[in-house]
Amino acid sequence: MPEPMNSPTNQVYPVIWHNDSVSLIDQTRLPNEYAFVEIHRCEDMATAIKTMIVRGAPAIGVAAAYGMYLGAREIETSDRHEFLERLDKVAQLLRSTRPTAVNLFWAISRMLKTAYESVGNVEEIKQILLQTALAINSEDLQTCRAIGDNGLKVLPDTREKLTILTHCNAGALATAGYGTALGVVRSAWREGRLARVFADETRPRLQGAKLTAWECVQEGIPVTVITDSMAAHCMKQGFIDAVVVGADRIAANGDTANKIGTYSLALVSKAHNIPFFVAAPLSTVDFELPDGSKIPIEERHPAEIYQIGDTILTPSAVEFYNPAFDVTPAELITAIITESGAFGPGELKKYREKQVI
Numbered sequence: 001m002p003e004p005m006n007s008p009t010n011q012v013y014p015v016i017w018h019n020d021s022v023s024l025i026d027q028t029r030l031p032n033e034y035a036f037v038e039i040h041r042c043e044d045m046a047t048a049i050k051t052m053i054v055r056g057a058p059a060i061g062v063a064a065a066y067g068m069y070l071g072a073r074e075i076e077t078s079d080r081h082e083f084l085e086r087l088d089k090v091a092q093l094l095r096s097t098r099p100t101a102v103n104l105f106w107a108i109s110r111m112l113k114t115a116y117e118s119v120g121n122v123e124e125i126k127q128i129l130l131q132t133a134l135a136i137n138s139e140d141l142q143t144c145r146a147i148g149d150n151g152l153k154v155l156p157d158t159r160e161k162l163t164i165l166t167h168c169n170a171g172a173l174a175t176a177g178y179g180t181a182l183g184v185v186r187s188a189w190r191e192g193r194l195a196r197v198f199a200d201e202t203r204p205r206l207q208g209a210k211l212t213a214w215e216c217v218q219e220g221i222p223v224t225v226i227t228d229s230m231a232a233h234c235m236k237q238g239f240i241d242a243v244v245v246g247a248d249r250i251a252a253n254g255d256t257a258n259k260i261g262t263y264s265l266a267l268v269s270k271a272h273n274i275p276f277f278v279a280a281p282l283s284t285v286d287f288e289l290p291d292g293s294k295i296p297i298e299e300r301h302p303a304e305i306y307q308i309g310d311t312i313l314t315p316s317a318v319e320f321y322n323p324a325f326d327v328t329p330a331e332l333i334t335a336i337i338t339e340s341g342a343f344g345p346g347e348l349k350k351y352r353e354k355q356v357i
């Protein structure tokens with residue numbers, strides 16, 4: 001396996017602009033293979049998002065921003081009106097890839113708005129779009145570092161070194177780098193406040209077992225992988241001091257969509273009086289939705305449930321239901337940790353009214 005490091009600081013960057021194309025870490029091949037896929041065309045970026053070569057809410061936002069530039073680059077016209085019309089089609093294609101993570105839609109809207117508001121000719125607009133995608137990429141990295149550091153302010157001080165349970169992968173791989181939930185973990189590790197991470201394996205796609213565990217190993221953070229059904233037992237045993245998860249979309253009242261299994265984790269955290277934190281950038285908050293009931297939940301192919309490798313796990317003629325996300329009600333969330341601080345779920349709206357975000 002090639003060295004996982006792609007910077008002198010030993011950081012993992014899942015989406016990199018380089019040599020006039022986008023390099024994506026192929027997350028479907030981790031942890032056994034560390035390989036990159038080169039993306040030159042918008043259509044290939046759409047496929048990479050759909051097939052989860054790149055995944056995680058902020059990372060697919062960054063990938064979609066580059067996808068918008070790649071799509072813009074393919075448009076051969078000097079007519080501004082025609083260019084913008086065709087750019088709308090590029091946006092439609094990218095929007096159709098995955099429905100739940102709002103960061104995807106946020107990044108595409110920001111790219112479109114930039115194009116519409118640019119006064120230059122078509123070639124100039126294309127260059128501005130590339131600069132905007134690069135900015136979205138580097139802003140996300142800064143945002144994750146701020147989330148990590150803000151997390152330190154709200155983690156419990158019940159023990160000198162904490163054990164944190166996380167679900168899915170909300171790490172460097174799921175963002176521009178550093179991570180949201182794993183950003184908090186990384187900051188706690190750096191400050192000597194972390195003993196260990198418990199990573200839920202996260203059925204059916206196993207992002208916890210494959211990706212979170214891999215990231216922790218790269219960084220030398222002690223990690224214990226458990227199956228999702230073991231979380232309550234581990235809490236009862238007193239192994240867990242706090243739960244920190246990421247988010248795909250947060251409604252204005254704080255209801256939070258995240259990887260399937262997050263809701264049950266929040267319920268068992270409540271039952272054991274363990275703080276339950278959501279770590280996410282403010283771009284994950286969808287203020288258009290008053291609560292979580294209207295968050296679109298992606299359903300994925302049943303093979304993710306009934307098949308592992310070449311092995312079929314279930315009898316034929318059964319039915320499947322494979323929602324990729326669930327919604328955790330705001331009242332189960334201790335705080336939402338963002339780049340601008342940690343908020344009680346009900347405080348998000350008030351914060352927005354005071355600031356323009």
Ligand code: MRU
Binds near residue numbers: 169170181246
């Ligand atoms: O289906 P995935 O792997 O894209 O789901 C990822 C998650 O649910 C993450 O927890 C979420 O996107 C936050 S990533 C910082």
